[in-house]
Structure formats: structure tokens, C-alpha cells
Amino acid sequence: MTMMSRRSFLKGAAAVAALVSVGGVTHAVKQGAFSTGTGPAYEPWHTWENVEEGDLPLLRIVRAAVLAANAHNTQPWLYRIGDRSIDLFADVSRNIGTIDPWLREMYISLGCAVENAALAARAYGYQPSIKLYSGGLERIHVAGISLEEGLEEPSELYRAIGNRHTNRAAYDSEKPVEDSVMSELEKLTDVQDDARIVWFADDAGRREMGKLIVGATEAVASDRNQSADSHRWFRNDWGEIQRHKDGPTMDATGNSSFTRFIGKLFPVSEQTSNDYWMKATENTYVATASAFGTIAIKDQTDRVQLMQAGRLWQRMHLWTAANGLAAQPLNQPHERRDRELQLGIEPVFGRELARLVNKPGYEGVFTFRLGYPISRGLPSPRRSAEEVLLGASNPTPSPSR
Numbered sequence: 001m002t003m004m005s006r007r008s009f010l011k012g013a014a015a016v017a018a019l020v021s022v023g024g025v026t027h028a029v030k031q032g033a034f035s036t037g038t039g040p041a042y043e044p045w046h047t048w049e050n051v052e053e054g055d056l057p058l059l060r061i062v063r064a065a066v067l068a069a070n071a072h073n074t075q076p077w078l079y080r081i082g083d084r085s086i087d088l089f090a091d092v093s094r095n096i097g098t099i100d101p102w103l104r105e106m107y108i109s110l111g112c113a114v115e116n117a118a119l120a121a122r123a124y125g126y127q128p129s130i131k132l133y134s135g136g137l138e139r140i141h142v143a144g145i146s147l148e149e150g151l152e153e154p155s156e157l158y159r160a161i162g163n164r165h166t167n168r169a170a171y172d173s174e175k176p177v178e179d180s181v182m183s184e185l186e187k188l189t190d191v192q193d194d195a196r197i198v199w200f201a202d203d204a205g206r207r208e209m210g211k212l213i214v215g216a217t218e219a220v221a222s223d224r225n226q227s228a229d230s231h232r233w234f235r236n237d238w239g240e241i242q243r244h245k246d247g248p249t250m251d252a253t254g255n256s257s258f259t260r261f262i263g264k265l266f267p268v269s270e271q272t273s274n275d276y277w278m279k280a281t282e283n284t285y286v287a288t289a290s291a292f293g294t295i296a297i298k299d300q301t302d303r304v305q306l307m308q309a310g311r312l313w314q315r316m317h318l319w320t321a322a323n324g325l326a327a328q329p330l331n332q333p334h335e336r337r338d339r340e341l342q343l344g345i346e347p348v349f350g351r352e353l354a355r356l357v358n359k360p361g362y363e364g365v366f367t368f369r370l371g372y373p374i375s376r377g378l379p380s381p382r383r384s385a386e387e388v389l390l391g392a393s394n395p396t397p398s399p400s401r
């Protein structure tokens with residue numbers, strides 16, 4: 001038994017002993033130790049295709065949009081539904097501070113939401129025209145989707161919307177990702193826009209990108225501000241999860257059901273969380289990745305291109321969900337690159353990232369791993385479409401952080 005598993009075993013044994021008491025069982029129930037994917041925080045995954053009496057006709061499209069991938073599960077979005085349009089606004093108050101000082105991840109997340117909305121619109125008989133708006137923080141209106149009547153086209157990607165979950169468990173090391181998978185994923189790029197994929201699938205590429213990811217994870221964990229800004233979003237209290245309906249959770253860690261059960265019983269400190277994250281990054285995320293990839297765009301200060309990168313990632317992740325693969329973004333190298341720029345310090349990670357991506361005229365903005373799953377990814381909480389709609393009771397916010 002390794003040190004880690006021995007410690008987990010002892011902790012587990014102590015927890016089981018504590019549970020024998022009635023108070024222990026009550027605590028476990030309250031902490032959601034026996035529950036996964038249930039309660040109001042997970043309802044949007046179960047009801048996203050429903051139409052309720054009295055719903056705004058386009059609400060179903062927003063129901064699909066809120067299930068999109070998004071950084072730290074911050075869900076930095078607000079929607080306004082018109083007669084024939086949906087407008088998307090950035091909720092800048094939900095930014096991740098020093099983890100995302102230039103809002104790269106926020107705009108990529110908004111692009112993911114646009115893609116789910118576009119796929120749902122087509123499935124429900126609309127032809128969407130999408131406008132992504134450039135600008136800075138003074139303009140939080142980031143996208144407009146106008147809807148003409150069209151044919152009902154529920155695509156393979158649309159059907160995968162409710163099954164797409166970030167998978168942080170070990171992937172099958174015996175089963176490499178075939179070249180054909182990477183070709184299919186490349187077909188999801190849109191020649192009209194600027195987002196492209198750079199692969200790290202051979203031994204040397206995987207080794208170098210893996211090393212960069214592990215090093216960047218350690219650097220994020222040892223940066224007090226980044227560590228605190230990241231940990232702030234972690235939710236381990238079941239009541240808090242059901243109330244906030246956001247953030248990374250124990251169920252989304254990719255751990256076994258036993259470890260998640262034990263993990264839910266105790267508060268998780270920032271230090272414990274960082275220790276776990278660094279080990280998992282090296283021994284699970286990187287060690288069992290079949291391939292890494294980076295989405296690159298021409299100019300990472302251009303938010304339209306960042307949203308295009310998000311749209312591409314959403315399509316790619318949906319495709320993996322539809323085709324039995326697993327995927328996980330691993331953005332630590334980018335988070336360090338952004339932080340180095342913010343602090344004006346030597347661009348150690350920025351330089352190495354650029355060297356590895358090595359695509360003239362392009363900059364890497366989003367890195368991920370790919371593989372065949374051993375266990376399935378579990379859903380993360382979501383605020384419902386109704387909770388993120390702008391309207392009389394929820395006016396458009398001012399564009400301040």
C-alpha cells in the first residue's frame with residue numbers, strides 16, 4: 001500500500017467508525033456523501049430538453065447553453081431572450097481573479113455557451129446567425145444570436161449536450177487515441193475563423209507538454225493569490241453546492257466513489273486541495289493522457305477569437321462524449337503565462353508554451369488531454385436557465401469586476 005492509499009485507508013476506516021454513530025450517518029446524509037448528481041444544483045442536466053407550460057419559446061435554447069463547459073464552473077453568463085433572438089452577456093463579477101487576469105478563460109467559456117445555444121437552436125428548428133462582439137470590459141454584451149425559421153436538425157453534437165462532462169479520472173493507458181480521432185476533431189474547426197488545434201500525441205510531445213503542465217500546476221499552487229482565487233470556488237459542502245450551483249466539487253474530481261464518499265465528510269483545506277491536485281495532475285491527468293492538444297488563435301487579446309476557441313472546444317468535447325472518449329482541459333500553463341504577464345515577471349511558462357505550440361502566427365490559449373475513459377465523468381452543478389435570464393427582476397449589470 002502506498003503512503004497515499006494507506007493514509008486514505010486509515011482516514012476511511014476512521015470515517016466508517018464515526019459513521020456507525022447515528023450522528024455520523026446524519027452528517028453524511030447532510031454532506032451528500034450518499035448522493036451524486038441529485039438536487040436542484042443538478043436539475044438542469046435532467047430537464048434541459050423539457051418544455052414547460054408558460055415557458056418563453058426560446059428558453060429551451062438557454063437551457064442547453066447553461067450546460068456548456070466553463071472555467072472553474074463559474075458560469076460567467078447572463079442571457080436575454082427576445083422574440084427572435086438571444087443575447088449573451090458576460091457576468092464579469094464571476095471572474096477567477098489572478099487565475100484569469102486577462103479574462104481569457106471567461107471569453108472561452110462564453111464561446112462554449114454560444115456553441116451549445118447554436119446546436120440547440122438548429123435542433124429546435126431555427127437557423128441561427130451568430131455575431132460575436134469585439135470590445136473590452138466596457139462592453140459586456142458579447143454575442144447575439146438571431147433566429148430564422150429553419151429545419152429541425154438535431155445533430156450528433158446536440159444529442160451529446162447532456163452527456164458531456166469533464167472527466168478527471170485516469171484514462172486507459174493501454175488504448176491510445178487513433179490518428180482518425182484527431183482527424184475527426186480537426187474537422188470540427190471552422191475554416192472561417194481563427195481557432196486551430198496543435199497536437200502533442202507522440203512520445204516526445206506528450207512528455208514535454210506533460211512536464212509543462214506539471215510544472216505550471218506547482219507554480220499555480222505556490223502562488224498565494226492564484227491558489228486562493230482557485231480554492232475560493234471549490235464547493236465541498238452539499239448545502240453550499242445546492243445553494244450556489246457552481247464551482248468544482250468532490251464528485252467532479254474523478255475519484256472513486258469510496259474516496260468521494262470519504263472526501264465529502266470532511267472540510268477540504270486549500271493545502272489539502274493543492275496537494276491532491278498536484279499529485280493527481282502528475283500521476284493521473286498527465287500520466288494517463290493518450291494525447292494532449294492546444295487550441296491556438298492568432299491574437300489572444302481578441303475576445304472574438306477567444307470565443308471562437310471556446311466554440312471549437314465545445315464541439316470537440318461534445319464529439320468526444322458522442323464517440324466514447326474522455327477529455328479534460330488542463331489550462332495551468334496558460335494561467336501561469338497570464339500571471340507572469342500580469343506581474344511583469346520573467347515569462348518562464350509563457351516562453352515554454354510558445355516554444356511547444358510552435359505554430360507561426362498563432363498563440364496557444366487552451367490545452368486539454370484526451371483518452372479512452374475507464375470510468376465516466378460525473379455532472380457538475382449548474383444554475384438553471386431561469387436563474388441567469390436578464391429581465392425585470394434581474395437587470396443588466398454594470399460592466400465592473
Ligand SMILES: Cc1cc2nc3c(=O)[nH]c(=O)nc-3n(C[C@H](O)[C@H](O)[C@H](O)COP(=O)(O)O)c2cc1C
Binds near residue numbers: 067068
Ligand atoms: C476555459 C476553460 C478552462 C478550463 N480549465 C480547466 C483546467 O485547467 N482543469 C480542469 O480540470 N478543468 C478545466 N476546465 C473544465 C471546467 O472546470 C468544467 O467545464 C466545469 O467545471 C464544468 O464542468 P463540466 O465540463 O463537467 O460541465 C476548463 C474549462 C474551460 C471552458
